[in-house]
Amino acid sequence: MNDPAVPPLLESRAVPLGQAFDLLAAYRPPVGVFFERRGRGVAGGTASPTRTFGSEDPSGLTHVVDVLRSSVRRGYDLAPVAMGAIGFRGGGKRSHELVIPKTTVRRDRRGRTWRLDTNDLGGEADDPPLFEPVVGGLPHEPFAEIQLREVPPADAYAQAVREAVDRIRRGRMRKVVLARTIEVTAERELDPRLLASRLRAVDPAAYTFAAPTDDGVLVGASPELLVSRRGLEVRSNPLAGSAPRSGDADEDRANADTLVGSAKDREEHAIVVDAVAETLRPFCAELTWDPEPILRETPNVWHLSTRFRGVLRDPAPTALDLVAALHPTPAVAGEPRKEALDAIAELEPFDRGRYAGPVGWVDADGDGEWAIALRCAELRGDRAVLYAGAGVVAGSDPLRELDETERKFRAFLDSLRWG
Numbered sequence: 001m002n003d004p005a006v007p008p009l010l011e012s013r014a015v016p017l018g019q020a021f022d023l024l025a026a027y028r029p030p031v032g033v034f035f036e037r038r039g040r041g042v043a044g045g046t047a048s049p050t051r052t053f054g055s056e057d058p059s060g061l062t063h064v065v066d067v068l069r070s071s072v073r074r075g076y077d078l079a080p081v082a083m084g085a086i087g088f089r090g091g092g093k094r095s096h097e098l099v100i101p102k103t104t105v106r107r108d109r110r111g112r113t114w115r116l117d118t119n120d121l122g123g124e125a126d127d128p129p130l131f132e133p134v135v136g137g138l139p140h141e142p143f144a145e146i147q148l149r150e151v152p153p154a155d156a157y158a159q160a161v162r163e164a165v166d167r168i169r170r171g172r173m174r175k176v177v178l179a180r181t182i183e184v185t186a187e188r189e190l191d192p193r194l195l196a197s198r199l200r201a202v203d204p205a206a207y208t209f210a211a212p213t214d215d216g217v218l219v220g221a222s223p224e225l226l227v228s229r230r231g232l233e234v235r236s237n238p239l240a241g242s243a244p245r246s247g248d249a250d251e252d253r254a255n256a257d258t259l260v261g262s263a264k265d266r267e268e269h270a271i272v273v274d275a276v277a278e279t280l281r282p283f284c285a286e287l288t289w290d291p292e293p294i295l296r297e298t299p300n301v302w303h304l305s306t307r308f309r310g311v312l313r314d315p316a317p318t319a320l321d322l323v324a325a326l327h328p329t330p331a332v333a334g335e336p337r338k339e340a341l342d343a344i345a346e347l348e349p350f351d352r353g354r355y356a357g358p359v360g361w362v363d364a365d366g367d368g369e370w371a372i373a374l375r376c377a378e379l380r381g382d383r384a385v386l387y388a389g390a391g392v393v394a395g396s397d398p399l400r401e402l403d404e405t406e407r408k409f410r411a412f413l414d415s416l417r418w419g
Contacts, residue, residue, distance in 0.1 A: 010050065010071035010100070011121050014078035017105065017113040024200070025131040026105035026115075027210060029192040029217050033083040033099060034210040035360055035369070036200065040109060041207075042081055042361045044101030045129050050118050051082075051100040058086050058096050058358070059324040068100070068364035072121060080118045081106060083361035085211035085218055085373055088328060088352040089341070096357075097212070103129055109230075134197045139417040140188070148413075149183040152349050154402055160347040161390075161398040167343065168394045175271045176334035176343045178401070179389030181350055182409050184416065190379045192217045195419030199375075202415060203299050207371035209359045213378055218354050219419075220376025223298050226358050227326055228369040229319040234310045236280065239296060240272040240331050240391055241265030241304035244407055256295055256302050264395035269293050269304040271393075272330045276308060279326050283317055284310035300411040319368030323358045332356040332372055332389070353378065355387040377412060379419070386412050 026045035027034035033044040055061045064082045071080050084098035104116040152160065157180045164176050192210045199221035200208040206221035225237040243259035246252040259265055273289065281287055287310035296305035317325075333356075334340025344352075355378070360370035377386040388408035390401040 009067055009121055010080065010118055011074060012071050012078070012080040012116055012118040013074040014076040014114050014116045016076065017115050019111050019113055021105065021107070021113045022133060023105055023107060024193060024197055025133045026103070026129075027193060027196070028129065029210065029212075031099065031212050032101065032210070033212070033361075034196055035083060035207065035371075037207045038204055040107050041369075042083055042104055042106045044083060044099065044104050045131065046102040048102070049099035050102045050120065052097065053082070053099070054097045056096070058320075058327060061086070061096055061098055062318065062320045062324060064098055065318045065320060065362060065364065065366055068362075071118065071364060076114065078106070078114050078116055079363035079365045079367070080104075080116060081361050081363045083211075085209075085213065085354040085359040086323065086327065086357045087354050088332070088357040099212075134193050136194055136197055136418060142417065143184060143186070143413060147185045147187070151181045151183060157405070158398040158402050161392055161396060161401045163347060164343060164392045165394065165396050165398070168392070173339040173343065174335045175268060175330055175391060175393050176340040177330075177332050177356075177389050177391050178344065178347060179352065179356065179387055180348075180405055182386040182413075184384040184386065184413070186382050186384060186416075189382055190384055190416075190419045192219045192379055192419070195219045195379070195416060198415045198418035206298065206375070209371065209373065211354070211359055213354050216378050216380035218359070218373060218376055218378050220373055222359070222371040222374045222376070223296065223303065224331065224372045224374060226329070226360075226370045226372050227319065227322045229312070229316070229322060230367050232312045232314065232316050234280065234284065234308075234312050234322065236276055236308040236326070237305060238272045238276050238329060238331050239303040239305050240269040241293070242404060243302040245297070245300050245302060259302050259304060260293075260295065264393060265304055266293065267395065268391045268393050269306070271335045273306045275330045275335060276326065280308065280310055280322075283312055283322065283325070285313050286311040300407060316366065318366035319362045319370060323370050327358050328356065331391070332374075352387070356389065375408065375412060377416060384416060386416070388412075
């Protein structure tokens with residue numbers, strides 16, 4: 001199991017836990033990491049990690065797998081794990097950061113749950129942490145307008161979309177994703193575990209996550225799988241194009257049908273599908289995807305979705321290699337990539353940080369699962385910064401794109417009341 005080219009740096013010991021264990025009980029902010037979908041995933045649960053890895057570029061993190069592979073495994077033979085959130089863009093020494101927790105709890109696809117203790121080779125092992133279940137209470141009062149600050153304001157965002165549409169129609173790019181934020185003064189200490197618990201309850205099919213940032217903790221529930229890798233199997237599920245949900249069944253169905261027939265949304269989606277196919281194809285001996293986009297429902301939004309499945313060429317790239325190749329897709333940046341990133345830097349008056357970047361985990365076998373950090377907020381003590389974006393193409397209406405961000409904000413603000 002050890003890589004002879006890399007001297008052992010770590011040792012890990014795995015012990016089984018009961019299947020009823022709640023992964024969220026093992027998550028410890030602010031340095032811990034939590035990543036779960038339908039009860040499967042990983043959680044880091046100690047006050048400080050065994051190792052932290054920072055990089056200016058996602059590709060600079062791929063050596064983390066070599067460190068994991070060199071670890072000495074004791075007890076049950078379970079691959080040790082690194083996890084975290086990767087920034088949307090580089091630029092700083094720690095723009096992208098992964099940690100190897102001292103204690104990780106992991107539940108696999110077969111429902112087996114393990115505690116994995118990872119320490120420096122020959123070092124003193126810490127006592128296992130006490131796992132604490134999350135006990136939620138009643139929601140706080142809705143936020144007042146005085147507690148909310150939009151960056152940029154609605155009219156400035158609509159103007160940025162108009163500028164982007166103009167650039168697209170002049171042939172400078174095909175698509176760009178523009179985001180905005182709401183800064184919330186909560187007037188209480190916000191709890192990442194309570195918020196993650198609420199988000200998970202609202203949409204168990206989403207990838208619920210929490211990960212440290214330079215200024216706080218990023219917490220969210222993303223509907224979008226960037227990439228997963230298990231052995232030679234690779235999957236991806238990009239989303240692009242959306243429509244609002246409705247409490248009225250007939251209206252909700254009409255919204256879904258309109259989305260499927262929307263030329264604007266299908267163009268936005270096709271740009272993403274083409275880019276993902278082009279990126280994954282060289283890594284794969286086989287690669288298939290849905291011939292037509294299908295509907296994906298979340299509690300608040302309909303999405304156009306395309307599911308990719310492939311068989312990797314051997315020797316297979318690791319999950320982190322695939323993340324570095326794919327990110328950022330046109331689902332969160334645009335096409336062509338450089339022109340879209342330049343437009344984002346010019347038209348968005350804030351730094352995305354780790355919003356819209358990959359979040360997830362990778363293990364010593366190179367397997368892993370990575371979502372895109374969407375539907376999220378960065379919690380900073382008694383404050384939060386919420387993020388929402390919309391894809392802009394030639395047929396975009398600035399007011400419709402603005403409304404899409406407003407709907408995403410309203411849904412998240414409701415969940416934030418439980419944090």
